[in-house]
Amino acid sequence: MDDAHYPTLRAVLASALIGTALILPVCGALAQMSDMKKMPGMNDSKMSDTKKTKTADATGTITALNAANHKITFDHGPIPAIDWPAMTMEFAVAPSVDLAKLKTGDKVKFTLSGSGNTYTVQSISPAP
């Protein structure tokens, strides 16, 4: 190839690189800014949603009692108030609730309070 083209090519490549170098950070900054605009908004609504304390009423059957850790396992029905499907799960129980009065197999109504996926049983009463 003739040398005459080499500097030109280099200049073109150099300016392309500089152009890329100049454009990329701007795009990156814009992308970050729009990400940052989006993310906190999403997190905010999610956080305020999950961090807000909610209470819910539910019914279920006691499938296990863990007196040592003051926990109880319910096979519970759907809990629309907190968007939960029916499932079997263990809950921490508030100290005010006397687990000694309960036994596995009891059908009960119970109230929950908490946020996100962390709910504590606040009261338990026999289901009608």
Ligand SMILES: [Cu+2]
């Ligand atoms: Cu559950």
